[in-house]
Amino acid sequence: MTVAVREELAAAVECRGIRHRFGETTAVDGVDLTVLEGEVFGLLGPNGAGKTTLIRLMNTLLPLQEGSISVFGNDVRHAKMAVRRRLGYVPQQLSIEGALTGRENVMWFARLFDVPRSERRERVDASLESMALSDAADRLASTYSGGMIRRLELAQALVNRPALLVLDEPTIGLDPVARDSVWQRVEELRDATGMTVLLTTHYMEEADALCDRIALMHLGSIRAEGTPDELKSELGPDATLEDVFRHYTGGTLEDELKGGLRAIRSSRSTAHRLG
């Protein structure tokens, strides 16, 4: 895809001059970012890079301190409800209501997004079906495996037919088989609907396999942006995304992951939830 073609596409998300502080800590430090309609865009970076904060600013969870964000032309400061209606959001944690069945979980969100009563049952069934959960739909969600929970969350997020699907670390804490199945579903979705997908990850292979374009985030700012191939070829013929990361940050993603209590705590709590 050439730069000229890209400019013709409409922007799904546009961020300008984003800065966000939590007390003394600056989590996002001057980010400009455009996600185009119909692409799978990956925010790649270690824990603490500011990816989740950026996403929480886009989806109206956090109040915008500095800069501007529009989602399909809706300003996140002034048109919160319009932004929320266009979004499907899957947070980092495995977040379902275990005391409800899979179907009830999806039906709940269909109601909260005002899916018309006449279409509700059909849309809920279709969402569950697209995530291969039809057979398990009437079981309590507390009996689901980690991979199934993640797919149920995707079904929940899709029941609204969002224009933009936001996935925050969609495969964190999942075993390789479950991770593959989530990747496969995201790819199928993109092929079937042309939906815009924004995902964050710290897995290089995930970004490489799924994303049309990626932005490399480190310590609150974007260090590099482009298609995975562009980023790799800038460094040489055999470069991997791991090399790209090292080139722009001076460290390896592995080092970053090992360091920091936050990283350990978050992986532990995910392991705990998966029980």
Place this chain on the structure above:
Amino acid sequence: MWRRYPSRVGTFCLVELQKLSHDRTELFTRAVQPILWLVIFGETFNRIHAIPTGNLPYLDFLAPGIIAQSGLFVAIFYGIMIIWERDSGVLTKLLVTPTPRSALILGKAFSAGIRAIAQVIVVLIVSALLGVALTYNPLKILGAIGIVVLGAAFFSCLSMTIAGIVLKRDRLMGIGQMITMPLFFASNALYPVSIMPGWVRVLSKVNPLSYEVDALRGLLIGTSSNLPLDYGVLLVAVVLGVTTASLLISRLAR
């Protein structure tokens, strides 16, 4: 936007009913404490006539107080539940649906009401079995259920407000335990206001639980009560509770 309110509140109530239908054990475990109050405390004090309740048997006087108490105990749990939902990520997702914060809180408040109704029905049946002379007038029973829902809605908002301030489950559990007993004892649930020392009487006067008990006694047992005042106080309390809890709820998402 306003017309979405009833649909959102209805959705949260429905989800609560679905949860209850999948796990009924809580209904029974939560019934144990009110039954102990009625059977042990109630029966004992009924016999020794230590508390002056006029011509009314003490057990009849006590039953509406225990109904209000079981609603209170159910509702106080809702702040802990909302912090649990925050930790599990469910709240985060709810907050990015097109649901106004106040509709979310109102929905939760009425879910507390639903759970309180389920509880109250159990206590009503036990009271009737113990020989409490309850009304059979369906309108009065409906009125009593209405007041229980308002009470549960207010106390759940109080709990969610504290959740929005302390932000941690263990802290809230401590505070929840710290406030439920004083709310219960500094009310007219166990004894008439007339025998209270002056300062407890003041506490009872500003305690919404007292108005809930007053209305329940009037409706279920037929003692003299000021129903318009009782309903009025609880309605105002719910409006204030929903407003403050809605303002604080976003703090949980940060």
